[in-house]
Amino acid sequence: MNLYDFLSTTQEMAENRGPHDHVVLSSRVRLARNLKGHPFPGRAKKSDRVEACELISAQVAGLASMRGGYVESMSSLQALDKQLLVERHYISREHAAKSAGSGLALSKDESVSIMINEEDHLRMQSILPGLQLKQVWQKIDRVDTNLEARLQFAFHDRLGYLTACPTNLGTGIRVSAMLHLPGLVLQEQINQIIQAVTKLGHAVRGLYGEGTEALGHIFQVSNQMTLGESETDIVERISKVLLQIIEHEENARQTLLKNKTTELHNYVGRAFGVLAHARIINSKETMNQISLMRMGTSMGMFPTLTLAALDELFLISQPAHLQHLLGAKHAGEERDVHRANLLRERLAGVKGLQLPK
Amino acid sequence: MNLYDFLSTTQEMAENRGPHDHVVLSSRVRLARNLKGHPFPGRAKKSDRVEACELISAQVAGLASMRGGYVESMSSLQALDKQLLVERHYISREHAAKSAGSGLALSKDESVSIMINEEDHLRMQSILPGLQLKQVWQKIDRVDTNLEARLQFAFHDRLGYLTACPTNLGTGIRVSAMLHLPGLVLQEQINQIIQAVTKLGHAVRGLYGEGTEALGHIFQVSNQMTLGESETDIVERISKVLLQIIEHEENARQTLLKNKTTELHNYVGRAFGVLAHARIINSKETMNQISLMRMGTSMGMFPTLTLAALDELFLISQPAHLQHLLGAKHAGEERDVHRANLLRERLAGVKGLQLPK
Numbered sequence: 001m002n003l004y005d006f007l008s009t010t011q012e013m014a015e016n017r018g019p020h021d022h023v024v025l026s027s028r029v030r031l032a033r034n035l036k037g038h039p040f041p042g043r044a045k046k047s048d049r050v051e052a053c054e055l056i057s058a059q060v061a062g063l064a065s066m067r068g069g070y071v072e073s074m075s076s077l078q079a080l081d082k083q084l085l086v087e088r089h090y091i092s093r094e095h096a097a098k099s100a101g102s103g104l105a106l107s108k109d110e111s112v113s114i115m116i117n118e119e120d121h122l123r124m125q126s127i128l129p130g131l132q133l134k135q136v137w138q139k140i141d142r143v144d145t146n147l148e149a150r151l152q153f154a155f156h157d158r159l160g161y162l163t164a165c166p167t168n169l170g171t172g173i174r175v176s177a178m179l180h181l182p183g184l185v186l187q188e189q190i191n192q193i194i195q196a197v198t199k200l201g202h203a204v205r206g207l208y209g210e211g212t213e214a215l216g217h218i219f220q221v222s223n224q225m226t227l228g229e230s231e232t233d234i235v236e237r238i239s240k241v242l243l244q245i246i247e248h249e250e251n252a253r254q255t256l257l258k259n260k261t262t263e264l265h266n267y268v269g270r271a272f273g274v275l276a277h278a279r280i281i282n283s284k285e286t287m288n289q290i291s292l293m294r295m296g297t298s299m300g301m302f303p304t305l306t307l308a309a310l311d312e313l314f315l316i317s318q319p320a321h322l323q324h325l326l327g328a329k330h331a332g333e334e335r336d337v338h339r340a341n342l343l344r345e346r347l348a349g350v351k352g353l354q355l356p357k
Numbered sequence: 358m359n360l361y362d363f364l365s366t367t368q369e370m371a372e373n374r375g376p377h378d379h380v381v382l383s384s385r386v387r388l389a390r391n392l393k394g395h396p397f398p399g400r401a402k403k404s405d406r407v408e409a410c411e412l413i414s415a416q417v418a419g420l421a422s423m424r425g426g427y428v429e430s431m432s433s434l435q436a437l438d439k440q441l442l443v444e445r446h447y448i449s450r451e452h453a454a455k456s457a458g459s460g461l462a463l464s465k466d467e468s469v470s471i472m473i474n475e476e477d478h479l480r481m482q483s484i485l486p487g488l489q490l491k492q493v494w495q496k497i498d499r500v501d502t503n504l505e506a507r508l509q510f511a512f513h514d515r516l517g518y519l520t521a522c523p524t525n526l527g528t529g530i531r532v533s534a535m536l537h538l539p540g541l542v543l544q545e546q547i548n549q550i551i552q553a554v555t556k557l558g559h560a561v562r563g564l565y566g567e568g569t570e571a572l573g574h575i576f577q578v579s580n581q582m583t584l585g586e587s588e589t590d591i592v593e594r595i596s597k598v599l600l601q602i603i604e605h606e607e608n609a610r611q612t613l614l615k616n617k618t619t620e621l622h623n624y625v626g627r628a629f630g631v632l633a634h635a636r637i638i639n640s641k642e643t644m645n646q647i648s649l650m651r652m653g654t655s656m657g658m659f660p661t662l663t664l665a666a667l668d669e670l671f672l673i674s675q676p677a678h679l680q681h682l683l684g685a686k687h688a689g690e691e692r693d694v695h696r697a698n699l700l701r702e703r704l705a706g707v708k709g710l711q712l713p714k
Binding site: 262263265266270274277279280337340353 | 619
């Protein structure tokens with residue numbers, strides 16, 4: 001099955017909204033699982049990996065929740081396909097480098113994705129827009145329960161689920177949310193927030209996971225501990241922290257509007273000016289400028305724009321999505337021209353920053 | 358007489374055009390003269406300076422070419438007035454710091470301005486838009502001849518006119534033109550041009566004379582030698598060099614358009630985007646962005662704009678002109694907001710970069 005016939009359009013994806021999505025871009029829970037009696041992928045011979053992958057793929061394909069879904073070996077995907085899946089956060093950058101012996105499964109609505117033979121035999125995640133941690137936990141918990149009825153997972157009475165990396169041991173859970181925090185960045189409160197969140201035992205990272213930059217003022221908050229706490233407790237604890245961060249971000253935006261009105265309008269107005277008039281723009285600058293317009297839009301500064309429209313622009317400005325949209329292969333420089341053309345087209349009807357009367 | 362009742366409006370000033378004004382902003386000739394039997398201003402006591410200033414002012418006021426003009430002591434001008442005169446290039450920054458014992462005269466059409474007791478007793482200049490070196494030379498030569506009939510200038514048979522600084526000795530002439538060279542800057546050919554022009558015995562400086570930065574891609578080319586060559590020879594020699602620079606700048610713009618089309622449109626488009634949408638902008642950024650739009654306009658990229666409109670924007674974006682326009686005193690930060698408001702207003706009807714069909 002062609003991946004692109006399967007995948008939702010960027011518009012469908014962007015129009016799928018969730019609670020608090022002016023700050024929370026998406027919520028995600030992933031579980032790490034391994035098969036009993038099979039060597040972990042990192043230590044397995046290729047034949048072992050292929051065997052495990054086939055075994056898992058067959059069982060995943062048989063799940064009711066995966067009906068109408070997409071199950072493929074990584075070897076059947078092109079580099080561009082993989083990069084596109086990374087940009088949608090369906091697979092990790094590491095998994096994108098995998099080939100035969102590794103696989104991918106996506107549920108029909110794309111809310112569940114399963115990496116087969118990444119670091120662990122199974123990395124299954126559920127992702128939904130906005131703040132919906134309980135929902136994604138319930139979704140992935142159901143998948144896990146149903147799979148466990150079909151496969152024997154490596155489990156230790158005292159340690160819980162065994163994983164390739166000890167940081168995942170126990171529940172194998174990673175609960176995370178992607179947050180859009182331009183207000184806290186502009187107010188220079190972001191480091192304070194990161195410190196506080198880290199002290200509470202959570203990790204904060206950039207857009208594409210560990211060690212990546214916070215492009216577009218986007219931060220990923222996730223749990224650190226996977227041992228000694230139940231999954232629901234972890235989800236509940238991190239949900240509370242997220243609600244606090246949302247409040248801080250809202251306050252930062254309101255404080256900017258009240259105390260640094262013109263500075264705020266200047267940031268947002270210039271972002272529009274550049275996006276609507278540049279003829280060459282790279283993805284990094286695009287992300288940072290769209291980020292500012294997104295904040296402005298959520299504050300009513302572009303009455304004819306929606307967050308969905310900007311989120312779609314953000315997605316199609318990413319290298320692989322842009323490349324796919326253009327159809328042909330383009331070098332980075334050409335892409336920067338096409339990206340600028342696309343942005344100008346999409347923003348042509350927008351009048352610039354509107355101040356509330 | 359109130360200086361502002363006398364001065365032409367910025368619009369009148371900008372609408373006064375000249376040949377080759379897509380590259381040459383203005384042409385200027387100034388002559389340095391000193392009175393015989395009076396100590397040079399730098400060595401004179403205050404009473405001597407006041408006496409010389411009054412003597413000169415009376416004779417200048419009596420000239421036919423200065424009828425309806427403006428003659429005042431520097432002590433009657435406010436700091437803002439002086440800064441405004443600097444921005445129009447009627448007086449030097451050094452002269453703006455002068456007070457009682459120094460003076461200023463402007464002809465009715467502002468094409469002739471005379472600084473009294475700057476470095477020399479008399480610094481008289483004529484300035485006209487575009488490339489008009491012969492015209493400004495003839496104008497100031499007439500003023501000089503008429504003044505010499507009324508005042509005794511310090512003159513040495515072998516050395517010529519005596520001046521405070523030996524670099525002005527002889528003819529006391531400085532012939533200069535203000536050039537807009539964004540093409541050569543973007544093509545990275547400007548240093549080559551500066552070196553060639555310097556080798557030919559001319560000096561190249563930034564917008565406000567010696568040691569100033571080339572803001573807005575503006576360069577001032579002037580003669581170095583004042584001794585051993587007649588005034589008309591100097592004027593002719595520098596005119597030829599200027600025609601060559603104009604050609605190089607035109608070629609640079611055409612090469613950019615041909616070989617780096619999108620880069621050129623990107624520079625110009627972004628400049629418009631920023632100027633039309635910023636809410637805070639300082640004078641330096643404004644000059645550099647207007648400069649790019651000016652080049653674009655001269656190349657037909659903004660069919661509804663004129664060079665005059667941009668030259669006026671450039672002038673009223675300068676600190677003193679802006680301050681005067683606003684009426685009240687404003688701190689630098691406030692000025693940056695008012696400047697942005699002004700630019701947005703003036704550019705509101707402009708659609709952005711238009712590509713030729």
